Amino acid sequence: MIKNIKTPVDAKTIKSLKAGDRVLISGTLYVARDAAHKKGIPFKVKGQVIFYAGPTPGKPIGSIGPTTSSRMDPFTIPLLEKGLSGMIGKGARGEEIKKAIKKHKAVYFVATGGAAALLGKTVKRSEVVAYPELGPEAVLKIEVSNFPAVVAYDSFGGDLFEEGVRKYRAK
Amino acid sequence: MREIAALKITETICSLCQEANYNLSEDVLEALSHALKMEESDLGRGIIREILKNAAIAKKEKLPICQDTGMVIAFLEIGQDVRIVNGDLSEAVNEGVSRAYKYLRKSVVSDPLIRKNTNDNTPAIIHANIVPGDKIKIGILPKGGGGENASSLKMFLPTAGKEEIIKYVVDCVKVGGPKSCPPIIVGVGIGGSFDYAPYLARKSLTRKVARHNSSHDIAKLEKEMLIEINKTGIGPMGLGGRITALAVHIETYPCHIANLPVAVNFECHAHRYKEIII
Numbered sequence: 255m256i257k258n259i260k261t262p263v264d265a266k267t268i269k270s271l272k273a274g275d276r277v278l279i280s281g282t283l284y285v286a287r288d289a290a291h292k293k294g295i296p297f298k299v300k301g302q303v304i305f306y307a308g309p310t311p312g313k314p315i316g317s318i319g320p321t322t323s324s325r326m327d328p329f330t331i332p333l334l335e336k337g338l339s340g341m342i343g344k345g346a347r348g349e350e351i352k353k354a355i356k357k358h359k360a361v362y363f364v365a366t367g368g369a370a371a372l373l374g375k376t377v378k379r380s381e382v383v384a385y386p387e388l389g390p391e392a393v394l395k396i397e398v399s400n401f402p403a404v405v406a407y408d409s410f411g412g413d414l415f416e417e418g419v420r421k422y423r424a425k
Numbered sequence: 426m427r428e429i430a431a432l433k434i435t436e437t438i439c440s441l442c443q444e445a446n447y448n449l450s451e452d453v454l455e456a457l458s459h460a461l462k463m464e465e466s467d468l469g470r471g472i473i474r475e476i477l478k479n480a481a482i483a484k485k486e487k488l489p490i491c492q493d494t495g496m497v498i499a500f501l502e503i504g505q506d507v508r509i510v511n512g513d514l515s516e517a518v519n520e521g522v523s524r525a526y527k528y529l530r531k532s533v534v535s536d537p538l539i540r541k542n543t544n545d546n547t548p549a550i551i552h553a554n555i556v557p558g559d560k561i562k563i564g565i566l567p568k569g570g571g572g573e574n575a576s577s578l579k580m581f582l583p584t585a586g587k588e589e590i591i592k593y594v595v596d597c598v599k600v601g602g603p604k605s606c607p608p609i610i611v612g613v614g615i616g617g618s619f620d621y622a623p624y625l626a627r628k629s630l631t632r633k634v635a636r637h638n639s640s641h642d643i644a645k646l647e648k649e650m651l652i653e654i655n656k657t658g659i660g661p662m663g664l665g666g667r668i669t670a671l672a673v674h675i676e677t678y679p680c681h682i683a684n685l686p687v688a689v690n691f692e693c694h695a696h697r698y699k700e701i702i703i
Contacts, residue, residue: 274468289540310489310530317489322571322604344571345604345663364662366472367571367606368695369479371488389542390530402475404468404664415603418665422466423658 258400262301263339263361271361271405273412278400279363283342285309285394287321289385291329296384296393300337303363307342308390310370314380315396319370320344323362327351334358342403346415356411363403364414376401427504427559429703431512434563437703438521438549441565442497445697446489446529449480452633453696456671459635460608460661469666473608476661476694491695494529495567497522497549500631500700504558519547532570552624564631564700572609572691575601578623581685587646590615590687595653597689598670602654603663606693608671610634611654614688617678622686629674630692631700638675647673 259267261281271277283305284297295304306323310316323343327350330341334354341360344367355362365373376398384393406414454477461473483490499518503509509517526546533547534540549565556562577597581589594613602609614625637644650673660666671694680686 276468276471307492308530308532309492310494311528312488316528316530317483317492319492321493322574324604325574344606364664366475366479366662368491368693369475370492371483371486371490372475372479374488374492375482389544390532391542406664414664418466418468418660419658419663420665421658422660422665422667424656 261303261340263303264301265359268339268359268361268409271408272410273405273408273414273417275405277363277403277405279303279403280399280401281397283396283398283401285318285396287391288325289388289391290393291326293385295333299333301339303340303342304338305342309374312374315374315377317370317374318377319373320365320367323347330354334360347407352407352411352413355407356409359409361405361409362407364406365401365403373401426506426508428508428510429561430510431514431517433703434509434514434517434561435521435524437563437701438499438518438565439524441563441699441701442522442525442529442567445565445567445699446494447487448484449490449695450698452635453694454480456634457694460668460671464661464666464668466660466666468664469661469668472661472664489529490697491569491693492530493532493569493571494526495569495697496533497546498566498568498627499549499551500564500566500628501551501553502556502562503553504560505555506559507561514553515551518549518551522547522549560702562700562702564698566630566698569693569695572605572693575605576690577601578686578688580619581687583683583685585685591650591653593687594650594689595657598654598659599657601691602657602659602669605691606695607659607663608661608668608694610692610696611650611670611673612690612692613650613673613675614690615675615677616680617686618680618684619686621678622688623690625676625678626688626690629676630690630696631698632674634696635672643675643677647675
């Protein structure tokens with residue numbers, strides 16, 4: 255079953271999501287990656303979802319897919335403390351991030367890395383909201399419709415990377 | 426002496442960069458279709474289907490396959506009977522990259538510490554070799570950042586055995602594989618020197634995907650490594666499954682009696698290598 259969810263994500267929705275759930279996300283996402291995290295996230299994160307990405311040029315956007323999330327780990331805990339609801343990226347994250355996601359009742363989604371033309375099609379609007387000088391690393395506010403992702407870490411400590419790999423690892 | 430104009434090199438590089446970023450090659454599509462048949466995880470199959478659908482959209486709508494359109498690695502095999510005229514070779518390559526990347530992502534910074542974007546994705550990394558003949562073979566590999574961060578080099582003792590090398594490569598996959606957009610292609614360079622082993626690993630990625638090394642023994646080692654890598658259970662996007670890697674490519678070279686360098690270069694499923702002979 256695929257769950258449809260809207261952003262900003264409320265507490266009830268977060269509670270309903272379990273690691274392994276496939277979702278289609280609609281609403282606002284903020285796009286930010288390494289350089290923007292280092293400079294400082296310039297918007298109110300409460301209830302919001304950050305998409306770790308840097309698109310190609312295009313209207314309203316070119317291709318856009320997730321980048322490796324663990325590079326943002328050193329900057330993530332203060333954002334979760336301020337109420338960040340969700341993150342979309344690729345790859346597993348540090349133990350401390352997984353724990354903080356549980357503690358602060360957030361969720362980490364994984365989208366298919368490299369499926370950027372397909373994901374770009376879900377973007378209906380895009381605007382630069384900060385750091386235009388960073389080029390492909392500028393902070394964007396985008397509107398998506400039915401953006402496909404999977405819940406990798408849920409708010410209960412569920413971890414799809416661990417569960418999935420354990421299931422298929424040769425004994 | 427055959428003369429080739431620098432502009433011809435610029436135009437060739439430009440079209441190869443565009444072709445690579447919009448059209449996933451047949452060999453990669455074949456490897457992915459095979460992976461779709463072999464994968465047991467529902468989620469894993471769903472991810473591979475998404476990757477194939479993405480390639481079709483990219484081709485049809487002339488959109489980049491991946492937003493990480495990479496730093497350009499250029500392989501030039503220059504015939505010794507060729508003279509490049511009306512321009513400088515490196516400049517010609519970089520001009521080609523600059524033209525191609527107008528509509529692609531600019532992912533290169535001018536200084537590794539100051540980190541200011543060069544705004545045209547230059548410079549490229551150029552590997553140039555002089556070979557017999559009067560032609561130039563130009564290959565370009567736009568290399569995404571994820572797989573690069575997970576790549577590795579180890580200087581083994583010369584007495585190390587095959588098992589130790591397999592274990593090292595599999596361990597590299599366990600650590601770096603999930604971050605490199607699996608299913609991945611694993612390039613392995615064995616031998617040469619401290620600088621040459623990573624080049625071999627890189628060069629192995631210019632072979633068509635899943636075509637084995639011409640040496641029977643090395644081909645056997647590629648197959649053994651692939652089996653071990655796919656036992657990890659990492660699977661598509663690291664979320665569990667049978668297909669962690671589409672292929673292992675190994676290239677080897679003679680080395681010093683005291684050395685046994687082994688390098689591993691990861692390539693994501695969006696493997697975008699294109700070449701042409703001019």
